[in-house]
Amino acid sequence: MDDQKSLLRRIPAxxxxxxxxxxxxxxxxxxxxxxxxxAQEIVAELRREILAAPAxxxxxxxxxxxxMAARRAERKLAPSLRPVINxxxxxxxxxxxxxxxxxxxxxxxxEVARGYSNLEFDLDSGERGHRYAHVExxxxxxxxAEAATTVNNNAGAVxxxxxxxxxxxxxxxxxxxxxxxxxAFRVPDVMAAGGVTLREVGTTNKTHLKDYREAVGxxxxxxxxxxxxxxxxxxxxxxxxxxxxxxxARERGLMVMEDLGSGMLLDLSPYGLPREPTVREAxxxxxxVVTFSGDKLLGGPQAGVILGRREAVEKIRRxxxxxxxxxxxxxxxxxxxxxxHYLDPQEALREIPVLRMLAxxxxxxxxxxxxVKRRLSPVAEHAAVEIVAEPSxxxxxxxxxxxxxxxxLALSPKKISAHTLAERxxxxxxPVIGRIQEERFLLNxxxxxxxxxxxxxxxxxxxLCGDDSCGGNR
Ligand SMILES: *Cc1c(COP(=O)(O)O)cnc(C)c1O
Numbered sequence: 001m002d003d004q005k006s007l008l009r010r011i012p013a014x015x016x017x018x019x020x021x022x023x024x025x026x027x028x029x030x031x032x033x034x035x036x037x038x039a040q041e042i043v044a045e046l047r048r049e050i051l052a053a054p055a056x057x058x059x060x061x062x063x064x065x066x067x068m069a070a071r072r073a074e075r076k077l078a079p080s081l082r083p084v085i086n087x088x089x090x091x092x093x094x095x096x097x098x099x100x101x102x103x104x105x106x107x108x109x110x111e112v113a114r115g116y117s118n119l120e121f122d123l124d125s126g127e128r129g130h131r132y133a134h135v136e137x138x139x140x141x142x143x144x145a146e147a148a149t150t151v152n153n154n155a156g157a158v159x160x161x162x163x164x165x166x167x168x169x170x171x172x173x174x175x176x177x178x179x180x181x182x183x184a185f186r187v188p189d190v191m192a193a194g195g196v197t198l199r200e201v202g203t204t205n206k207t208h209l210k211d212y213r214e215a216v217g218x219x220x221x222x223x224x225x226x227x228x229x230x231x232x233x234x235x236x237x238x239x240x241x242x243x244x245x246x247x248x249a250r251e252r253g254l255m256v257m258e259d260l261g262s263g264m265l266l267d268l269s270p271y272g273l274p275r276e277p278t279v280r281e282a283x284x285x286x287x288x289v290v291t292f293s294g295d296k297l298l299g300g301p302q303a304g305v306i307l308g309r310r311e312a313v314e315k316i317r318r319x320x321x322x323x324x325x326x327x328x329x330x331x332x333x334x335x336x337x338x339x340x341h342y343l344d345p346q347e348a349l350r351e352i353p354v355l356r357m358l359a360x361x362x363x364x365x366x367x368x369x370x371x372v373k374r375r376l377s378p379v380a381e382h383a384a385v386e387i388v389a390e391p392s393x394x395x396x397x398x399x400x401x402x403x404x405x406x407x408x409l410a411l412s413p414k415k416i417s418a419h420t421l422a423e424r425x426x427x428x429x430x431p432v433i434g435r436i437q438e439e440r441f442l443l444n445x446x447x448x449x450x451x452x453x454x455x456x457x458x459x460x461x462x463x464l465c466g467d468d469s470c471g472g473n474r
Contacts, residue, residue, distance in 0.1 A: 008050055014036070017069055023070050026070055030073050034077060037076070038070070039066075043065070090394075091447055092394060092397075101338070102338060104340070105337040105338050108336065132149045142280070143279045145308050147307065149313055150327045150332070151322065152327060153303065164315050169222075172222070173191075177228060181230060182397065209244050212245065227260050227261040229400070242277070247286075261397060268358065272402075274399065276399070283307070288309045297354060300335050382414055387410075408443055409442070410437075
């Protein structure tokens with residue numbers, strides 16, 4: 001008991017801690033209130049630790065306690081939302097922010113953000129302009145659509161379009177296309193929220209044109225097609241092609257809307273991806289309204305694109321709900337710059353990070369693994385490093401059955417578990433997210449930019465050694 005008391009007495013006072021160099025050197029960069037709070041928290045935690053387990057006495061020297069408090073203060077000071085290194089190999093990782101932006105998209109955002117812009121001002125006439133005009137012409141040129149508009153995200157695009165075109169009426173959807181995209185977005189729920197009655201037709205695996213035909217009634221407003229972005233129905237299946245559905249719709253005076261999900265502007269089949277319908281093909285088939293995301297395979301910022309026939313797009317754009325989902329100027333700047341790349345498909349493949357990563361040949365990834373492995377030689381006593389074949393997923397609810405062949409570095413730590421390594425890598429200065437497989441930690445380089453390699457090496461070095469002493473200094 002005496003022991004415990006004397007230990008408690010040995011905890012340095014908060015004032016004393018604040019004057020230690022470890023904390024006082026932070027005074028210039030860290031608000032005093034955060035330093036004070038950190039010191040108080042550490043003192044309280046030490047008290048609790050001593051009371052719980054007096055035998056395991058922590059280091060109570062003022063310098064050691066101040067170092068702990070300094071670490072706490074630095075954590076409070078760090079921004080909550082910050083960059084991480086995605087070494088999972090999944091290109092469009094929704095939890096990791098989906099698509100990284102191209103250099104042009106970044107500078108366009110910066111330019112527009114730092115001052116005023118012609119967001120809703122027509123420089124030719126000197127009169128009020130429209131924010132949507134900045135990307136409409138580009139979108140039409142790239143897809144063949146008559147008109148286009150943009151909102152916050154594709155979920156918004158679908159909800160707004162359904163509401164504007166079919167509120168109080170019925171939308172006819174195949175049972176094979178009642179998609180759920182990550183919990184909150186489920187086609188039946190979106191319909192209900194938009195005041196649209198869902199009329200399901202066909203079966204899970206087969207829907208025929210006659211199913212649609214027989215379902216058309218007095219209150220039917222449109223046929224909705226939804227891209228099965230995150231699953232595939234294989235085996236004994238049938239679905240109705242867009243042109244067939246369009247001719248039936250024309251015959252019955254209905255509209256056709258298609259939620260394409262990812263919205264491919266280029267045919268990526270030369271890169272080993274399945275042949276997916278491009279936006280241009282959907283428009284050419286006569287679909288009245290096509291919607292897709294800005295930050296999936298398009299490789300731009302979070303946005304929802306709505307395009308197609310002028311009359312339908314106008315109706316959507318004029319709906320009061322459109323104002324509540326309006327796209328902001330930074331997104332618009334990034335979207336415009338991203339779309340501009342597509343005017344030259346080769347440029348798109350070179351400049352848009354998602355497309356570049358997608359098209360990276362396995363050999364190139366293996367060469368990078370070899371180079372990074374060589375630079376990891378200083379950590380040899382802490383971990384065995386191997387190069388292993390490791391496929392990539394596209395992710396983000398796109399191309400669910402596609403695997404891109406590639407390579408990863410497999411780290412087998414010698415002194416800590418793979419889980420501890422993963423945890424340390426998440427908590428480093430540049431957090432690294434990878435995958436654990438049988439006591440190995442995998443770093444898939446397909447999703448790691450070349451410019452991130454130095455930070456990756458630094459992070460792995462200090463995570464394995466537990467400090468900054470190895471792993472290639474910057
Ligand atoms: C991803 C996706 C959505 C949602 O798009 P967000 O841009 O994430 O809102 C909707 N429908 C389909 C088919 C999708 O793949």
